Amino acid sequence: MRFKLSSLIGAFLLPFLSFGQTKKSTPPNWFNLDFQTDGVMGISTEKAYELLKGKSSTPTIVGVLDGGVDFAHEDLKDVMWINRQEVAGNGIDDDGNGYIDDIYGWNFLGNSSGENVEHDNLEVTRLIRIYEPKYVSVLPSTPLTEMERREFVAYQQMVADYTTKLDQANFGNVNYSRLKEELDQVIANIGKQPEEITLSDLNDYKTTNDRQKMILRISKKEVDKEGFEKFYKDLEEGVEYYKNQTEYHLNKSYDSRSIVGDDYDNNTERFYGNGDVKGPDADHGTHVAGIIGAKRKNGIGIDGVADNVKILAVRIVPDGDERDKDVANGIRYAVDQGAKVINMSFGKGYAYSKSTVDSAVKYAEAKDVLLIHAAGNDAQNNDIEKNYPTKYYTDSLDAIVGEASNWITVGATSSGLDNELLADFSNYGYKSVDVFAPGIKINSTMPESKYKEMDGTSMAAPVVSGLAALIRSYYPELSAQEVKNIILKTVTKVDKKVKVKSGSSSKKVYLDEISVTGGIVNAYKAIQEAESYSKNKS
Structure with missing residues (x-):
């Protein structure tokens, strides 16, 4: 899901991979703006902060499970999680957590000699x-x-x-x-x-x-x-x-796992990798991290959604498909370091050891951690076509035996209130996709203190992760399930049909036909609801 072809090139050369949605001109921070005030279908973040003036907040750790994060970026360096108990570069596990020199997080795609996996199979x-x-x-x-x-x-x-x-x-x-x-x-x-x-x-x-x-x-x-x-x-x-x-x-002769040097078939193995959270390709993860929490109001770059966040970088996604063992260990590591929200902007069509991931999701559920997952960029119905990991727990025959209460799956939308509101690449699903969020022309951070617009449900998920972190920062007494309920309850409903891909053709449907909530997340309404929840609990 990490690459989406340019629409025109794809349309001309590869009709079966093309995405022809018009890219409208929008402000670079449009995902934070408000439709009534600004004319774009953002999530009303700036309007939400008006409700929070004078209210105190606590830092919320957000785990970014991705391909790497540039922790030195000018717009991220002040919001990175830092392990103060660890001494950088001394080769000693100072805090005794099993991970040597995990200063900004951990990399499960490397070895103790500093070598890293860059490419992998699907x-x-x-x-x-x-x-x-x-x-x-x-x-x-x-x-x-x-x-x-x-x-x-x-x-x-x-x-x-x-x-x-x-x-x-x-x-x-x-x-x-x-x-x-x-x-x-x-x-x-x-x-x-x-x-x-x-x-x-x-x-x-x-x-x-x-x-x-x-x-x-x-x-x-x-x-x-x-x-x-x-x-x-x-x-x-x-x-x-x-x-x-x-x-x-797609090369069956290529297998990069020997670089890591773990016992790959031992899914209980936890301690492998290294502390290089940037890795050889941090474009995607850095972009995701910026959407969540790039330093707000510092006069440079962009403003992330959350204003009191600590980004915990966990590298588990290579150029290729992530491995279930690494996903599970990434979730567990982030939970153990205190993350209250985990962003997962990755996905694949097959699972090798789903039970291992399910076990980690249950661990996060028990520890009150909210998981946000991107729906995928294949323009497919996730109710029919799988996009792993999923919010459903399954048995050995792949029959559903439960659903995670701490999970939100996010599809992508564009800036205009028209039939192209749904991003034409976005996956959807009446049961399997919970909400939508901005995911087209999202400007965010890139390695070496650069910035770039990118498209994808990979960009929509961190918009929701940022909102979840915002709520948990200002209302820390609310549980992960309560935050999830607030986000899902306060979406902006759209009483207008959108165009959705259906095989080689397209059809027009309402958002409530292709998602659980039928709406786009709304920070302003979510903060209002969180305030109400908080008062009722006190």
Whole structure:
């Protein structure tokens, strides 16, 4: 879920992956704004702070389980959780918690020598690698036990999914690479840097082949929207994405777990990794952290949602699918360090050891910790298609046996109150997706004190995590379940149909047909409700 293709490139080259939603011009902090006052479907954060004037708050620790966080960022360094009991760099577990030099959090994707996992497989690749030796030669007539038959059917479904993904990746890898080669030649012939190229330069350019004509047509459209430099960066990301898909994500011969050096099949193992919470690629996690709690009103960068937060960085997501053991350990670590909210902007279509994650979710539930999970970016119905981890506890046959009371699943919306309000990439589900929150053109922090707009339910989830942290800061007497109930009860209902993807076509539905609450989170109304809850408890 960590990469979403540029809409125009995807639409032109890969119709089966395209997302064609119009990107409207919005203020960079629109997710904090109010519809009545500002004309955008933000969550009314600034309006909520008017209710909180003069009220004291306590710091709330938010665990950011992600791909890494740049703790030195100018807009995050003052809001990072710091383990004051640990002495940095001395190689000693000073606080005796089992994690050496965990100053800003912990990295479960590395080893004690400082090496880190950057790339990994998708979970479907890992599962096929396990099941293939056993089932690749099985015929319909081969005698199997009931358990083996279930595994064999699941394996066949995995192979079909894997084959589709690999075909798409190979197609994308070839075509994006060729297009970039042509565009690089065009840029070289023009004699300017990408940031300098204008529409006039493209109009004046004389193409030499059909592929150049195609890339020029795409480029001209993009210059009118967001500029040539943005388009070129999107193309670079596309090239890297498909290269990583073929070389790592879908490569059955590639397995990076030896870098970590743990006993991978021992799901009770807790103490492995290192203290490098930034890791080799902290873009996604840094962006998520900024949405939650980038320093407010400091005159630089952006304002996060919560104003009294401590970001605890827990690195568990590689370039590829996260592993269930790491997810479970990340949750447990964050809980043990005092996190009251945990953001999980990741997800995958398969699970290796769901029971291990379920156990960690129950641990967080028992410790009064609220978990916020992104719904996913596949434009799918999560009631039908799985997006792990989930709020449902299941048995060995994958039958639902309970539901976590401390869990919120978040879909993504855009800034305008129209039929494109629902982000066209966002997953949804009448039972499985609880609420929606802003997730398009969200400007936030990036490594090396930079900033960038990104799209995704990965951006919507931290908006809700920030709201949860805001409530828990000013009303610490409220439980995780009460905070969840407040957030779900006070959503902004939208009495207007939105466009939702349905297979290869689309249809129009109301938000209450594709989510539990049928609304977008609202900080102003949530604070009003929290105040009422608090008074009733006193």
